[in-house]
Structures are given as structure tokens and as C-alpha cells.
Amino acid sequence: MINEPTALCSYLVILLTGLFSYCGFRSRSVEEKYIFNPESILAWKEYHRLITSGFLHAGWWHLLWNMLTLYWFGPAIEFFLGKTQFLLVYFGAIIGGNLLSLYVHRHHEYRAYGASGGVCGIIFAYILLFPGVRLSIWPVPYYVPGWVYAIVFMLGSFYAMKHNNKGDIGHDAHLGGAIIGFLIVAALHPESVRFNPVIFSIVLGMAVLLLIYLWLNPVFLPVSSFFGRGSRTKPAPGALSKHKRENLEIDAILDKIAKNGIDSLTPAENARLTELSAKYQRRAESKKPESGLAI
16 A cells, blocks of 8 residues: 555665665675674774674674564554664664673774674564564574563573684674663563563563673672672683683683772782783784684
């Protein structure tokens, strides 16, 4: 019918993301200028990267998967919320996911790209607005209620954040985007919370626990570290790689400087900071690999 609404914004976002990603595929300089990079954002105030990284992708399959998912869920959200609120949810989720990633990786040499944070925000908005929905948890070919999907997704993303040794998937951005998209819809349409209190309580409760954990434990120490000396089990030799141990060390030292100043460091900590800084400087001056970006 001629008067039927069209998901104009959804299709426009898909088109622009495809075009921008293609430019990134063709030009390394475009990718480097707009990719998510904590150092560029924090030191050089290039805040545009919090949004522009959502228009870049690692390759055609990465782009296709994100845009297909947006095509499946985006139009329903746009029809229900309207164009302005749809864009607010989508880009709010991209920014929210990147802000969580920025906090987690604020002391790391880290780069990431992809629209997954925004797409996850749209999916979680869909779960709140349409609580009867059943979703498939890839790669399992079975459909589960939306609230089950939300729980599995959040727990799985948090676990992956702590154990993602390869570092090629930005689980923090996915999780942050899902939470922010969900909360934006809850704020815009509080009646959805009244109709779906269980789903809202589950997601909000898990989000609050995650933020508390990150605030108290910014370097991702084991959960057992919160319970004093109750457990005396020693980790198995080699349980943490040398690279991970060094990352934890430098994160702890930098957090101590941020809280108490550089004068609070012990001589041993000063020496260790100098040693690790020199090592990272040598690494930064060497040729960076072409792969290993978080998506």
C-alpha cells in the first residue's frame, strides 16, 4: 500500500554502514582515522571514534552478519518507536558499548570496530518491547524465550570478557551496547517496564552487578579475590600467560597512580613501571600486525 510506513532509517543505516565499511576495506588510512582507539580518544580527544567505529567492519562476513541482524530487528523497532527514537537507541547503544570498552581498555593498546554494540542494543530493545519473542542462541538451532536469551547473552559476554585470550571479539562493546539499548527503551517507554517487570529486573540487576564488579575490580581479578583469605588454592603454574600477568601488573600500578599519585609507588613498583613502559615502547615502535582487531 502507498501509505504503509517504511523503515527508512533502518535501511539508511544499513546502506551508510555498508558504504563506509567498503571505504575502510579499500583504505587503511580511513580505517585508522575512524577506528575505536582508547589512546586517540583519551589523549587526543578524538571523540568521534565512539560513533565512527560503528560504521567500520573487519570484513564482508562481519559486515553481512551485523547488517542482516539489523535488517531482521531494526524495522520492527523503528515502526514501534518512530525514526528519532530508533536512531537514539541504535547510536546510544554504539556509544554506550564503546564507553564500556573504553573503561575496560583505558590502559591498553587496543583497537576495535563494528556495529555489534548498536545491533545488540536493538535486540535487547526488542526483547523488552516484545516479551513474547523467542530467539535462537547461535549456533544452537533452538529458540528460547527472550528473557532466557538475555541471561545467556549477558553471562556469556561477561565470561568471554574475562577469558577472551585471542582478543578478536569485542564482548565488552556487545554487552555495553545491549544494556544501554535496553535502558534507553525503558526510559522512553516506562509502560514496557510495567508490562515486563521480570525481564527488566533481570537485565537491570545483572547490569548493576557487572558495573559494581568493574568498579571494584578494574583489572579483572578472579571473583574469589573479593572474599578475603577464605580460599587458599593456588593457581596452577602457567594458568596466566606472561602477557596477561604483565597487563594486570601495569593496570594495577596505573590505577594506584590515578587514585593516590605517582609518589605513592614503592621503589619496586617504580622500577617495574619503568621496565614495562620500556617494553611497551619498543613494541609500539615495531611493526604492528595486520590482524587481531576486536570486532
